[in-house]
Amino acid sequence: MKTVFSGIQPSGEVHLGNYLGAIRNWVALQDQYRCIYCLVDYHALTQTYDVKDMSARVWDVAIDLLALGVDPERSTLFLQSMVPEHTELCWVLNNVTGFGDLERMTQFKDKSGTQADNINVGLFDYPVLQAADILLYKAELVPVGQDQVQHLELARRIARSFNHRWGRVFPECNPLLSSTPKILGLDGQAKMSKSLGNSITLSEPEKSVRKKLARAATDPARVERTDPGDPDKCNVFTLHGFFSDDDTRGWVRQGCTTAGIGCVDCKTKLADNVLAHLGPYYERRAALAADRDRVRDILHAGAEKARAVARRTMDEVRGKLGLWR
Numbered sequence: 001m002k003t004v005f006s007g008i009q010p011s012g013e014v015h016l017g018n019y020l021g022a023i024r025n026w027v028a029l030q031d032q033y034r035c036i037y038c039l040v041d042y043h044a045l046t047q048t049y050d051v052k053d054m055s056a057r058v059w060d061v062a063i064d065l066l067a068l069g070v071d072p073e074r075s076t077l078f079l080q081s082m083v084p085e086h087t088e089l090c091w092v093l094n095n096v097t098g099f100g101d102l103e104r105m106t107q108f109k110d111k112s113g114t115q116a117d118n119i120n121v122g123l124f125d126y127p128v129l130q131a132a133d134i135l136l137y138k139a140e141l142v143p144v145g146q147d148q149v150q151h152l153e154l155a156r157r158i159a160r161s162f163n164h165r166w167g168r169v170f171p172e173c174n175p176l177l178s179s180t181p182k183i184l185g186l187d188g189q190a191k192m193s194k195s196l197g198n199s200i201t202l203s204e205p206e207k208s209v210r211k212k213l214a215r216a217a218t219d220p221a222r223v224e225r226t227d228p229g230d231p232d233k234c235n236v237f238t239l240h241g242f243f244s245d246d247d248t249r250g251w252v253r254q255g256c257t258t259a260g261i262g263c264v265d266c267k268t269k270l271a272d273n274v275l276a277h278l279g280p281y282y283e284r285r286a287a288l289a290a291d292r293d294r295v296r297d298i299l300h301a302g303a304e305k306a307r308a309v310a311r312r313t314m315d316e317v318r319g320k321l322g323l324w325r
């Protein structure tokens with residue numbers, strides 16, 4: 001059985017981009033593969049954050065993942081910092097990673113712009129820690145959003161370089177994209193992202209979801225209510241693609257291209273469908289939030305399972321490196 005690995009930063013609550021780009025795939029893959037999912041808290045250190053918020057962020061993301069359907073009976077869910085082999089393997093992999101390769105990473109370039117006051121070495125080395133996360137479990141499939149594909153190409157190169165220099169340990173890993181791999185921000189710019197403040201988090205109250213969607217950018221050609229638009233250039237229509245049925249999508253496409261409906265009609269329908277889709281998640285989230293011991297136990301049990309695999313891989317790696325024991 002193939003191994004699937006993926007991670008998410010506990011840098012706040014899960015947003016629609018995370019869900020549509022990656023997490024719904026995490027849930028779907030659980031029946032077919034050995035799935036390992038990780039809250040990558042060491043990755044989150046690369047951004048400026050308030051120490052007193054970190055633990056709440058971990059809770060929020062853990063609860064969100066479980067409420068969305070990550071099932072601890074079928075998958076391993078754990079916190080990265082509870083398995084120190086991640087950073088250990090990262091150090092080893094640093095030695096087969098080209099400086100120039102890291103300089104070319106789009107995420108590093110983007111983040112260097114948006115957090116210019118904190119361009120740290122961790123941010124630069126982020127893709128190597130990500131490669132270590134994946135390779136530690138010899139994962140072959142990595143469900144991610146489009147923004148992570150470049151990092152996975154690098155992870156493959158790093159694995160090859162390791163195998164070439166020290167002997168074969170790691171398999172090739174491949175990205176697994178959902179049908180909505182890139183959700184744009186509500187401002188219509190770049191990608192939906194917490195740090196850009198253009199996201200909707202799943203746990204937001206109904207009023208806030210409706211308000212944010214009502215203000216979401218649409219096809220720029222639709223300036224007036226009477227202007228026809230192109231749904232394929234509209235992020236709101238991309239969201240309908242997942243949350244609405246064929247009839248609704250047909251109604252939107254027809255109404256938008258002929259200016260038969262306004263953006264308000266289209267967005268109201270979308271908000272209804274998003275909220276209806278998230279109904280079961282709201283219920284499960286409330287139950288989990290009231291049972292913190294259970295969530296803590298799940299993360300501890302997950303870390304123990306992950307660590308057993310991670311230790312074996314690191315023993316193998318140290319053997320290949322010729323380190324003294």
Ligand code: AQP
Pocket residue numbers: 007008009011015017018019020021022023047143144145146147148180181182183184185191192193194195196
């Ligand atoms: N807009 C998106 N569209 C599709 N997929 C996305 N992902 C993130 N944004 C989008 C995917 O979600 C998974 C977790 O990503 P992450 O750990 O980078 O999550 P994040 O830190 O919460 O993402 P943000 O909001 O983009 O964080 P910041 O602003 O802190 O950088 C990944 O598989 C990712 O591809």
